Amino acid sequence: xxxLKIKKGDHVVVLTGKDKGKRGEVLKVLPAEDRxxxxxxxxxxxxxxxxxxxxxxxxxxxxxxxFPISRLRTPRTGNPRRVGYKFLKDGRKVRFAKxxxxxxxx
Numbered sequence: 001x002x003x004l005k006i007k008k009g010d011h012v013v014v015l016t017g018k019d020k021g022k023r024g025e026v027l028k029v030l031p032a033e034d035r036x037x038x039x040x041x042x043x044x045x046x047x048x049x050x051x052x053x054x055x056x057x058x059x060x061x062x063x064x065x066x067f068p069i070s071r072l073r074t075p076r077t078g079n080p081r082r083v084g085y086k087f088l089k090d091g092r093k094v095r096f097a098k099x100x101x102x103x104x105x106x
Contacts, residue, residue: 004031005083005095011073013080014041023073030064037062074102 006012010026019041028037044063050056071080074097081097083104088094094105 004029004034005085006036006072011078012036012038013071013073014038015071015080017042027062033064035064037064072097072104074100074104076102 006026006029008026008029011023012026014020014022014024022038022041024038024040026036027039030036039062042063043060045058045060048054048056048059072083072095073079074081077100081099083095084098085093086096088103094103096103
């Protein structure tokens, strides 16, 4: 299993499955399963019992995605790109878009 190159807060594009083409923000990364929870993608409806702090009823929430990790969107263009790692001259390890060479992490 390859190391994941996305983090919580990244904006991604889904490449496969019923939600193909949808864009969203990563809410949670599950590296052991090579999956992620993406806002607005793979939504499920659940029946929720009423508690003292929450209202009961049918709620909609994001489920763990059933497809492999999506491609990261580059900040400048917003297009999905493959991601790699490289070290800058000051010694920092950053992610970059392989096609354009654009640094993703500031």
